Amino acid sequence: xxxxxxxxxxxxxxxxxxxxxxxxxxxxxxxxxxxxxxxxxxxxxxxxxxxxxxxxxxxxxxxxxxxxxxxxxxxxxxxxxxxxxxxxxxxxxxxxxxxxxxxxxxxxxxxxxxxxxxxxxxxxxxxxxxxxxxxxxxxxxxxxxxxxxxxxxxxxxxxxxxxxxxxxxxxxxxxxxxxxxxxxxxxxxxxxxxxxxxxxxxxxxxxxxxxxxxxxxxxxxxxxxxxxxxxxxxxxxxxxxxxxxxxxxxxxxxxxxxxxxxxxxxxxxxxxxxxxxxxxxxxxxxxxxxxxxxxxxxxxxxxxxxxxxxxxxxxxxxxxxxxxxxxxxxxxxxxxxxxxxxxxxxxxxxxxxxxxxxxxxxxxxxxxxxxxxxxxxxxxxxxxxxxxxxxxxxxxxxxxxx
Numbered sequence: 001x002x003x004x005x006x007x008x009x010x011x012x013x014x015x016x017x018x019x020x021x022x023x024x025x026x027x028x029x030x031x032x033x034x035x036x037x038x039x040x041x042x043x044x045x046x047x048x049x050x051x052x053x054x055x056x057x058x059x060x061x062x063x064x065x066x067x068x069x070x071x072x073x074x075x076x077x078x079x080x081x082x083x084x085x086x087x088x089x090x091x092x093x094x095x096x097x098x099x100x101x102x103x104x105x106x107x108x109x110x111x112x113x114x115x116x117x118x119x120x121x122x123x124x125x126x127x128x129x130x131x132x133x134x135x136x137x138x139x140x141x142x143x144x145x146x147x148x149x150x151x152x153x154x155x156x157x158x159x160x161x162x163x164x165x166x167x168x169x170x171x172x173x174x175x176x177x178x179x180x181x182x183x184x185x186x187x188x189x190x191x192x193x194x195x196x197x198x199x200x201x202x203x204x205x206x207x208x209x210x211x212x213x214x215x216x217x218x219x220x221x222x223x224x225x226x227x228x229x230x231x232x233x234x235x236x237x238x239x240x241x242x243x244x245x246x247x248x249x250x251x252x253x254x255x256x257x258x259x260x261x262x263x264x265x266x267x268x269x270x271x272x273x274x275x276x277x278x279x280x281x282x283x284x285x286x287x288x289x290x291x292x293x294x295x296x297x298x299x300x301x302x303x304x305x306x307x308x309x310x311x312x313x314x315x316x317x318x319x320x321x322x323x324x325x326x327x328x329x330x331x332x333x334x335x336x337x338x339x340x341x342x343x344x345x346x347x348x349x350x351x352x353x354x355x356x357x358x359x360x361x362x363x364x365x366x367x368x369x370x371x372x373x374x375x376x377x378x379x380x381x382x383x384x385x386x387x388x389x390x391x392x393x394x395x396x397x398x399x400x401x402x
Contacts, residue, residue, distance in 0.1 A: 001038060001159075006038060006082045009035065009154060010036055013025065013151065013154070014059065014060075017059070017150065020147070021119060022118075022120060022121045022147065023060065024058065024113070024115050024120045026122050027056065027058075027059060027123065028056050028123055028126065028127055030043050030048065030055070032123065033055060033056075035338060037077075038080055038081045038083075039067060039069070039077045039080045041077075042073060042076075043073065049127055049131065051131065053070040053072070055068065058109050060113050060115065066113075067081055067085065067086045068088075068106060069087070069088055070089060070090070070091060070102070071089065071090050074088040087109065089101055103134060103138050106138075107138065117141035117142060118141075119144075120143070121150060123146070123147065125148055156344060156357075158359055158380075162337065163357070166267055166336075166380070166389060168263075168264050169263030170269050172200075172201060172205070173258045173263060174271070174391065174392045175204060176198075176200045176258060177197070177258070177271070179196050179199075180197045180256055181397055184275055184277070185248070187247055187248065188248050189244075189245050190232060190248070190254075191230075191244060191245060194227070194230055197228060197261070202222050205223075205264050208264060209222055225266075228243050228261050229241065229255070229258075229260055230242070230254065231372070233246070233251075233252045233253065234369050236367060236368065236371060236372040237367040239367055239374075248277065250278065251278045252276070252278075253274065253275070253276045253277075253371050253396075254276070255273075255372050256272060256273055256274070257271075257374060258272065259271070268339060269336060269378050269389065270333070270376050270390075271376055271377060272374045272376035273396075273397065274372065274375065275396065275397040275399055279398060287366060288395075291364055291365065291373040292373075293318060294315040295375060297314045297315055298311035298332055298364060299386070300314075302354070303385050304356050304382075304383065306353070306354050307353060308346055308350040308353070309345075309351065311332050311362060312332035312347045312348055313348060316332065318364075319364060327366040327368060329367060330365070331345055332347060332362060332363060333346030333360050333361040333362045333363055333376075335358060335359060337359060344358065356381055356383050358381040359378060359380050359381070361377065361379070362377055363377070377389070377394075
């Protein structure tokens with residue numbers, strides 16, 4: 001990402017703060033801090049949203065933003081961000097010139113920016129109650145207001161740079177799937193399949209980063225955090241179960257789900273396929289076909305100008321008509337990007353109008369013990385329709401016996 005892109009994002013945030021009459025916004029959620037400052041790294045740990053090691057981006061309605069970090073992260077943050085004003089606080093008895101704790105440094109920065117009272121935006125839905133109460137007591141002259149939507153609305157529309165990353169990420173996820181499919185056989189354990197996929201993701205990310213060594217992202221590491229969802233046989237109705245020590249047996253059906261695995265530069269892709277160590281029964285094949293019919297129906301209405309709930313209402317209606325709705329236990333999709341779940345929700349009640357640049361998943365599914373259909377893909381909304389980012393056949397992959 002270029003400094004000009006980050007500056008444009010800050011400008012958009014400041015315009016919205018002014019429109020809402022907010023004097024400032026204190027950004028603490030790691031994904032939002034990264035979106036606006038470029039700094040990421042270790043800051044995703046929960047302790048970095050607490051006073052002792054607080055990471056926060058202070059954005060006044062007008063003027064230069066300031067990035068606050070604990071001293072342990074100061075060097076990394078300074079090299080990683082485009083911002084000129086990066087400050088650190090310490091977690092020990094301060095020496096001359098040092099500031100103890102994130103809230104004391106935040107107080108100092110706000111006063112420097114002539115902010116001593118008024119309305120300030122904070123991601124109240126993200127920070128802990130403890131931190132909110134501490135902020136309220138530390139800054140009694142401020143009124144804190146929920147303002148996460150200021151950034152979440154911007155993040156829904158991906159920049160061309162983000163779209164390029166997510167196209168690559170989609171191809172990476174497909175390659176990881178193929179590596180795992182090649183490793184499926186009786187006796188292999190679910191977690192071993194996940195390790196094969198993670199190794200492939202790391203290799204692909206590292207190769208790209210090495211080939212682009214002039215890129216500012218070189219300071220990012222290629223090893224992908226996250227734990228893959230892999231379920232088989234009696235675990236298939238445990239929708240979010242991570243890969244376990246269960247050994248595969250002849251006759252098993254599997255779900256290989258890559259939603260929890262970050263891809264290139266930590267961007268998330270919604271992607272899943274099913275595999276089987278046997279042929280499907282006629283009843284199972286019929287259910288598989290019904291779910292894919294509901295998927296096709298959702299795609300038929302996925303386009304700019306449509307309320308985000310539209311594909312969900314269509315897909316769910318088909319599964320309801322066929323008597324399968326009780327086993328469809330989640331929405332039909334959601335936005336993806338820096339997080340695995342972003343706006344908009346492709347689900348009932350979300351009236352957000354789909355727009356070009358949004359990246360969303362489509363995933364009508366059914367889950368039973370011993371059998372599941374979870375086919376999921378990621379789509380970029382374009383000017384006149386959509387672009388598939390995880391391009392690979394949707395049919396179940398039957399693994400022949402050796």
